[in-house]
Amino acid sequence: MEDTHTEYLVSRLATIRDRLEAGMDRREFLRTLVTGGYALGVAQFLGVDDFLAADDGEVPIVTALVRSDPDDPWSLEERTRYVPTSWYASVTKAFELNDLLARTAFTGYLGSAVVPGSYDRGTASVSVGISSGLDSFRDTFDGLVDDVSLDIETIVDIDGIEDGHEGFEPRFIDSASSGDIPSGIACETPGSIATLGPVLYDPDTRQEFFVTAEHAFEDGADPDSDRLSLPVDGADTVELGAVERAHPVEDIVAVTPGNQFRPSNTIDTPSPARVRGQLTRLGLADLIARGEDLEKVGAMTGHTTGTIQGIDAVTCFTDEFCRRGQIRWGGEMDLTDGDSGSVSYHNDPEGADEDVLVAGFNNARTWWPGQSYVWGIGAYKLTETYGYHF
Incomplete structure (x- = not known):
């Protein structure tokens, strides 16, 4: 079963985001999206001009949904920001890995979370909580993606909720x-x-x-x-x-x-x-x-x-x-x-x-x-x- 999980994770993580590298020309980035049949999170919100307007090494992301008219709750508009491509690639890969951990639902899994790094570092990690020591856990999941590390912690005594x-x-x-x-x-x-x-x-x-x-x-x-x-x-x-x-x-x-x-x-x-x-x-x-x-x-x-x-x-x-x-x-x-x-x-x-x-x-x-x-x-x-x- 473990080999099946590993193969599934590797195949899922071999996505367009693994080919998104720091310094990739923005036109090449856009062509890769289109020819690969993918729509990254921002692609569904932003048009071609937004991608081409970014500096080399940057991509736009939607950071918030904000009312243009404070008195009109239905006047939502997307707020955007340009971020480093390397950071965006690491964070989105971390989202994918976190999702796969949850879907795999291996014995002892208590939860996980994505922890983005700073823009300067351009990395991200996934914090994982387990109920017992699993010797094979890190060997199975760690190292699947570049720039995404696993922070594993064993959690004990969670049965009693304090007042x-x-x-x-x-x-x-x-x-x-x-x-x-x-x-x-x-x-x-x-x-x-x-x-x-x-x-x-x-x-x-x-x-x-x-x-x-x-x-x-x-x-x-x-x-x-x-x-x-x-x-x-x-x-x-x-x-x-x-x-x-x-x-x-x-x-x-x-x-x-x-x-x-x-x-x-x-x-x-x-x-x-x-x-x-x-x-x-x-x-x-x-x-x-x-x-x-x-x-x-x-x-x-x-x-x-x-x-x-x-x-x-x-x-x-x-x-x-x-x-x-x-x-x-x-x-x-x-x-x-x-x-x-x-x-x-x-x-x-x-x-x-x-x-x-x-x-x-x-x-x-x-x-x-x-x-x-x-x-x-x-x-x-x-x-x-x-x-x-x-």
Whole structure:
């Protein structure tokens, strides 16, 4: 079986990206794409002129989907950036290797994540967690692609989930009289407290949803009966709306607003923050390459910042299934019970001072020794899977 897996990996990794080398003439690069029948991630978004406009040794990538009109959620435009060809080739090959590791699903595999290097280095690695020492693992998978290394770590004692950190009080909204409810404050399910996320849009139906973590609903959210409520400081709890869609694998729930309140694209932070769009997978890779952090506002721990530790991650720690398209960032102290449903974000460098771009949701944290990060599904993965966007 191992030989079969190896042959499959080698054949899959012998793609057009293996022929994409630093310094390749951009016209040759474009011809290679066309004659090879491939469409790299950027090829589906960008035209020939964009490729030919790049300097030698650079290619354009789509880093974000941003609203051209802040008041029009359907006016999304692609934000692009030129990056070194060598870096792009390494990162995309790392994405492929990470995907193949997840698909192979060998015994003892607990998850993996892509860690892009800096632009100067032009490399990338795949961090892999396993439950037991596998002597043949590195021999099987390592060295399959140039400039992509494997960082293998044995993870033990993951069965017992610790209780949340103590000493935090939930952040309730002061007043719900305005009608527009910001994110980053506490919301309430029939069984627990969670954090309300910013408005989630469905372009197919033109609906706007309240959103939070699905696991905050005991035994899973039921679209036929469950409701999401809003605790108000010093006042009675009010109902936000009914659960319309539950996505347990992605760990999100979409709630249809009732007649009284609407979801907002503002985040309840000390400094004003307005969601203007979202980061793509390559946009997250770009942030890592430039050493940029993410931020979040949770109902319990409030505002924190942290380093991005891995993207396009696969996590197989908590359920019988694996969760894909995850982001690993920050540390375990950045999330506690009640913070689930919050979003990680980064400032929009081309927007107004208050504009931010959503990276993804925060749904869980590490509880085992040796690793410390928050994880949750990337916004790009929700868009790919369901069409939702921020």
